[in-house]
Amino acid sequence: MTTETGELRRPPTVVPPGERGATRIADRVVAKIASQAAREAIGELPEDAAPPHATVVVHHDIARVRVHLELGYPTDIGARCARVRRHVVERVVALVGMEVPEVAVHVERLHLTPAHGAGQGRTR
Template identity: 75%
Template sequence: MTPVSTAAGELDRPLAVVPPGERGATRIADRVVAKIASQAAREAAGTLPPGAGRPSASVVVHHEVAHVRVHIELDYPCDIGARCRTVRHHVVERVGALVGMHVPEVVVQVERLHLAAAPGEGRTR
């Protein structure tokens, strides 16, 4: 390190040389975090009923903290609370592991319930 002299001829503390791998900053876009969250919701939701849309997510990131909202469709009957809990836990885990962000909350919004029709049942005229 080389000492730096000021205009008055005084010596300041030496300049630190920052290695190239430690310079700069990394910014992960909200839509990237949303894609990771929706994939995690797909993994956690299990088998979805026929005709159900894929889970989607919206995310707001502020200072390395991600607030996540997940939209899913489930089959009915099922333990809705347990499935939502599983989705929340998995989304927090995957977002934290893949992008290193803190996720204080995951709002799971069940958009639609699909009635599981028993064989031979259905609409009749």
């Protein structure tokens, strides 16, 4: 539509610009954030350990996270897993603004630290 002076006239906007559309963050993006947060929380990994990885299911801005990791042994497994849970929640909330009601941490493998020696064990 044009006006009498030849200018283009735009139809009235019903929805304010700041409220148009939606932002969707893919599950895999949230999973990458959770994986990085887990790496930050556990600190240095044992030499032959795989880095943490996460899987995420997002539904209506609620992210349910599963983190899979390997730890050095001996260590306080419960405390380290709690630290991972807290940090993952903090980072996901801060970076994507999603609610994270659940972070399941799966310790897939324990690596004997060099200080305790792989050859040491029970002897007869």
